[in-house]
Amino acid sequence: TINADRLWSTIIETARFGGTEKGGVRRLTLSEEDRQVRDWFRAACEAAGCTVTVDGLGNMFALRPGKDMTKPPLGIGSHLDTQPTGGKFDGVLGVMAALEVVRTLNDAGIETETPICVCNWTNEEGSRFAPAMMGSAGYVADLPVSDILARTDADGISVGAALDAIGYRGPEEVGAQKFSGFLELHIEQGPILEAEGLPIGVVEHGQGIIWYDGRISGFESHTGSTPMHLRKDALAALSEIVLAIEALAKAHGPNAVGSVGEAVIARPSRNVIPGEIAFSGEFRTPDAGILDALDKALQAQVKEIAARRKVDIRLDTIWRKEPTHFDAAMTGAIAAAADRLGLSHRPIVSGAGHDSFHLATVVPTAMVFVPCKDGVSHNELESAKPEECAAGANVLLHAVLAVAGG
Amino acid sequence: TINADRLWSTIIETARFGGTEKGGVRRLTLSEEDRQVRDWFRAACEAAGCTVTVDGLGNMFALRPGKDMTKPPLGIGSHLDTQPTGGKFDGVLGVMAALEVVRTLNDAGIETETPICVCNWTNEEGSRFAPAMMGSAGYVADLPVSDILARTDADGISVGAALDAIGYRGPEEVGAQKFSGFLELHIEQGPILEAEGLPIGVVEHGQGIIWYDGRISGFESHTGSTPMHLRKDALAALSEIVLAIEALAKAHGPNAVGSVGEAVIARPSRNVIPGEIAFSGEFRTPDAGILDALDKALQAQVKEIAARRKVDIRLDTIWRKEPTHFDAAMTGAIAAAADRLGLSHRPIVSGAGHDSFHLATVVPTAMVFVPCKDGVSHNELESAKPEECAAGANVLLHAVLAVAGG
Numbered sequence A, B: 001t002i003n004a005d006r007l008w009s010t011i012i013e014t015a016r017f018g019g020t021e022k023g024g025v026r027r028l029t030l031s032e033e034d035r036q037v038r039d040w041f042r043a044a045c046e047a048a049g050c051t052v053t054v055d056g057l058g059n060m061f062a063l064r065p066g067k068d069m070t071k072p073p074l075g076i077g078s079h080l081d082t083q084p085t086g087g088k089f090d091g092v093l094g095v096m097a098a099l100e101v102v103r104t105l106n107d108a109g110i111e112t113e114t115p116i117c118v119c120n121w122t123n124e125e126g127s128r129f130a131p132a133m134m135g136s137a138g139y140v141a142d143l144p145v146s147d148i149l150a151r152t153d154a155d156g157i158s159v160g161a162a163l164d165a166i167g168y169r170g171p172e173e174v175g176a177q178k179f180s181g182f183l184e185l186h187i188e189q190g191p192i193l194e195a196e197g198l199p200i201g202v203v204e205h206g207q208g209i210i211w212y213d214g215r216i217s218g219f220e221s222h223t224g225s226t227p228m229h230l231r232k233d234a235l236a237a238l239s240e241i242v243l244a245i246e247a248l249a250k251a252h253g254p255n256a257v258g259s260v261g262e263a264v265i266a267r268p269s270r271n272v273i274p275g276e277i278a279f280s281g282e283f284r285t286p287d288a289g290i291l292d293a294l295d296k297a298l299q300a301q302v303k304e305i306a307a308r309r310k311v312d313i314r315l316d317t318i319w320r321k322e323p324t325h326f327d328a329a330m331t332g333a334i335a336a337a338a339d340r341l342g343l344s345h346r347p348i349v350s351g352a353g354h355d356s357f358h359l360a361t362v363v364p365t366a367m368v369f370v371p372c373k374d375g376v377s378h379n380e381l382e383s384a385k386p387e388e389c390a391a392g393a394n395v396l397l398h399a400v401l402a403v404a405g406g
């Protein structure tokens, strides 16, 4: 079994890179804080005997040799970037547990048959640059590398420039590092395992995702002297869209969700009717047919709202990720590892997106979930107990041993 | 009659202070641009033979002597500050027309019985600092001067500090400059005069106003993995409030209006459910009873929304201005002046707030409206024709002669 204290201390130690007053982490992808944690990760992997390479999107690969070097390694890991006000576990647990697996194998003097590769994927969060899971999207060629490098953040800085700024545009060709399979440990980020008192979730599916960028153009005018029937109020139009997305998701429940995360009024003033608003929105559901239906219904409602309110509304689909179905042999290995350790488990659907969704399109892939407090994530209050993290890391270790042979 | 070309050229000349690319003006109160236009105004008034004083709130008074210096002067004027993306006429026309009245009297060698005082009131717009009509509120002691000086903008800069920064905290005691009456020319900022093809509106009433500051506290969590029924989405709650304000105003129409002008999500991210939003809102109607009813209904709906959505909502009334009823003798003088000039007119209610609302609580006061293009104001596209401005200034001149005696 892994060293639970050592695992926990790496989580706490790295949480200082971008650590916030409320105990959370603000470590936006390709920021100075991201550089710091990347430097730490590289040094820790090299100290554990791995060879670290970086590809042209900043994805980091730490290779631990195996007996059969003709086999592509088994990839394990997750991401080290966080939300603007994120927690200490989302992504971090998966990377630190993968490092802990390597350290444990070193301590035990175990050489696996298949090599092992600890991964840190660039921009999983999708908050600074859209879409999410960007580094792994480039890795599996879901998006062209040139397209990714040109994406910009709110300040107009491109992914390429941000990589250069922190010195993490690596020489390795994107996609050149092959894997024989991929395993990722993550907190659930939802309430199910905690509610059912289960330490382990075996992730069998991942939700499909649609992301929208929207812009509403009404007309700025005086809030006091413009009669109600002559207004083109962009905020009132947005309000209808927000409630429409919510109602559509609820109507297709229990497994559909939808929300608007960002909305910015241009040139706001108390006594000016909002004339222009930019916003982002999304739907998620494990069922591709429902994703289609939600999208179609929203587009129709937006058209109706625009016509009735005489405002212009652009609603662009900037990302669509089809639902993910993980590999049965890999999920079986995870369930068997949990059984061997006496940890009860259940199959589960991932509500959040993960790099494993992309990896699953090219190699046998699966994920392990552990509970987190109140199901809360993307919040500085995100929390998981040391023993919960250790349980997940042990399942990862035993699944790795089963898959890589040791 | 006034010199229409000279009036127009002062409007165009001063529009360069804060002039925008789209032909509008961005001259927030007590900004550097406001200092520039204030310096211009002081110099122009002095060149026209007036003595300029400034009070402790930056209100500017340019006194033209009359035959009977024991009488307090007749105040005329408006304000020179603008919205963040305002036009060239809102406020400016009233000040420039008042200056033009003085210049015309000078050219004609007319000394009025009652002295005349051209006024530029501080922060009429209420966009940088709330509430609106702030300088005149201090003048009539509707708000204590010390309270006004302590109000802060979004950057935490106080009114007092902003006055000092541009050198316009004057030595005159606020309220010391007395008036025998007050007259203000303004663009209508609404569509009625244009629609009816009338050059002049005689403003008989002003709408009552309630301004709110609100804050919604929900809970930030993951947009993908948080089930719909466990969300505390601050943006969805705001959306209901925006639509409630709109529906309440419409239900109490045709003379009630309501809207939300500002809304800012704290720490926004695409895949984080908005946890905290600050917003501003308002209702206006000429009927105090309806203003009460709107306020009461909104407070009840907000309570219901907060309880149902399990979010905290604070809704603070930061300003309430009762409906204004202008002086019959003063409105009569305006109507008579228009008749004398052969300009058709109608009584009208002011949708927007004006410094005259405050002056009306202490001296006989009235306002002249002229049409503006499409009724549009608080927009860079705000527009009025030279001949429309001149017609209003001529009515102001003749009303001044009637009231001040000349």
Ligand SMILES: NC(=O)NCCC(=O)O
Binding pocket: A090, A124, A125, A126, A132, A133, A189, A351, A352, A353, A354, B222, B224, B271
């Ligand atoms: N796991 C996780 O929080 N991913 C962020 C990307 C998303 O699901 O929106």
Ligand SMILES: NC(=O)NCCC(=O)O
Binding pocket: A222, A224, A271, B090, B124, B125, B126, B132, B133, B189, B351, B352, B353, B354
């Ligand atoms: N006249 C005018 O636009 N006043 C601004 C204050 C307000 O009515 O909101």
